[in-house]
Amino acid sequence: MVFTQAELDYLAGQRLGRLATVSPVGQVQNNPVGFFVDATSGTITIGGHALGASKKFRNVQQGSTVSFVVDDLASVDPWVVRGIEIRGSAVALTDHEPPVPYFSREIITITPSKIISWGLDGARSSRKV
Known part of the structure; x- marks a missing residue:
């Protein structure tokens, strides 16, 4: 398993995250996105309305890490803050069956290479996967 159970439980209760990508000329782009966790494969699927027309989708198509x-x-x-940051490689897929009905047929899948979480079980965790 890539994610800890505490991380999976936390992600299951959330609906939005922020995806940062970098354009080929080095411009950073960061926007809120909908997501789905595949606990079996350890990947994140990013989706939304007309994702294929977005800058983030084009950045991933051109090789951006995320x-x-x-x-x-x-x-x-x-004051109690909690969260998770997932760094890794991403693939932009077209004409793919979306994991939920309101996503377009374009999705981004993220394969984690590093996961940093905080406030989920009282301790901070940072690990390469």
Whole structure:
């Protein structure tokens, strides 16, 4: 398993994350996206409406590595932050059956190479996969 059970449980309760990509000329692009976790393969699927027309999709098609972050505030009093950052390689796929009905047929799959999580089980975790 790539993700810990605490990470899988956290991701299952979230709907949005932020995907950062880099263009071939070095311009960083970061936007909120919908996602789906495949616990069996250890991958993340990014999707949305007309994803294939987006800058992030073109960046991945042109070889961008990615960073994907999901985080939230569990409490503001006391201040409790929790989240996960997934760094890795990504592939832009066209004409692919989406994992949920509202995603377009273009998706991005992320294979983690490093996972950093915080506040999920009281400890911070950083590991290469």
